[in-house]
Amino acid sequence: MKFSFLMSEVLSGLRxxxxxxISVVLVTFVSLLFVGAAALLQMQIGGMKDYWYDKVQVAVFLCPEDSEAPTCTDGEATDEQKAEIEAALHSSxxxxxxxxxxxxxxxxxxxxxxxxxxxxxxxxxxxxDQMQESYRVGLVDAEQYGIIQEYFSATPGVEEVVDQNRLLDQIFRILNIATAAAVGIAxxxxxxxVVLIATTIRLSAFTRRRETGIMRLVGASNLFxxxxxVLEGVLAAAVGAVLSGGVLGLAVHFGVSGWLQARVPSISLIGVGDVLLVTPLLVLVGVVMAGVSSALTLRRYMKV
Known part of the structure; x- marks a missing residue:
């Protein structure tokens, strides 16, 4: 099989x-853009979990003056109550x-x-003067928050025990919903x-049915x-995948690493390097999708 002849046939079909x-390129670009965005969002969520779950603590908030909690009937937490709470936290x-x-x-x-x-x-x-005093407790195992909450649930001077992990869980739940929405759209x-690629390949095969018939008469194989x-669909999908990776790279470089990172310097955000890791996967998804769709379409509709 001559490579030059094969490529001339591909270019002829593209023209x-x-x-x-172009429609295949655009649809592939949009679909893989959502796939890449979902993957990058999950990478960001994973990085944030690793960072914040190691830093969050359990907050034992002390009674302020005007609290209505049952353990705050005597008003603001006294020095004696604070000493008892601290001693309990350091107890065996x-x-x-x-x-x-x-x-x-x-x-x-x-x-x-x-x-x-x-x-x-x-x-x-x-x-x-309206800020609330508290003891910040780092746990050996963050899953053992319930023990601290139960231990101080009826302790005088303690208004509330708050697990910061639960606050983070709510944030990550929202981010996961956004990821699921992106995956659904993708x-x-x-x-x-897939439908557009199949339609394109069918039309391309139909317009060139005379050439394929002649090739069959002279002994050309089905693969040839x-x-x-198949290469027409694969090339179109690959171009769309590369475009989606490029747009994601620009968005991350200017929007995330540039604009957003400057406003939240305490959080490590995804960068262009992460996009470079995702882009080959997008190309692979596009190529496999186009290749399988084209092959199945030709097997069913192209009778040579």
Whole structure:
């Protein structure tokens, strides 16, 4: 099989069905763009989980003056109550569960609040005297949060025990929903791409039925006859996949690594390197999708 003849047949088919080929490229581009976005979003979620789950703590909030919690009937937590709570956190009963403990007073809580919301509408909205004191507890196993909550559920001076992991779980749940939505749209678009590729290959085979008939009469094999058609779909899908990788790279470079990273410097975000890891997978998905779709279409509809 001469490579030059094969490529001339492929180029001839591309020229004859240029509008349909462009449609295949665009549909493949859009569908794989959603696939790549979903993959990158999952990579970001995984990175954020690894980073934040190692840093989050259980917060044992002490009673403020105006709390209505049953354990705060005496008003603001006293120094004696604070000492008892701290002693309990360092006791042998919790030694197997508590890794570290530090006290966060109002001044520290206010400073951290200002740093976290600097440049936003929330900056300066809460005065220092209204900040709530707490003990920040690092656990040996974050899954053992329930033990700390149960232990201090009826302790005088403790208003509430909050597991920051649960707050993060809500955020990650929303991100996972967004990923699922992207995957759903991608599946719909991939189905459209498969149908369009199959239609394009059928039309291309129909317009060249005379040439394929002659090739069959002179002894050409089915593989030799059908391969140019398959390559047409594969090339179109590959171009769409590369375009989707390029657009994702630009979006991540300028939108994520550039604009967003400057506004959330404390969080490690995905970069162009992650896009370079995803792009070959997109090309592989596009090529396999087009190749299988084209081969099945020719096997069913092309009688030579």
């Amino acid at each position: 004859r069905n240029l509008s349909l080929i 009963d919790l030694a197997d569960y508590v890794e570290e403990v530090h006290f966060e007073d109002r001044a520290t809580a206010y400073r951290l609040f200002q740093e976290q919301f600097a440049g936003t509408s929330l900056e300066g909205t809460v005065p220092e 599946v719909i678009m991939l189905v459209c791409a 006859i059908q391969l140019p058609f």
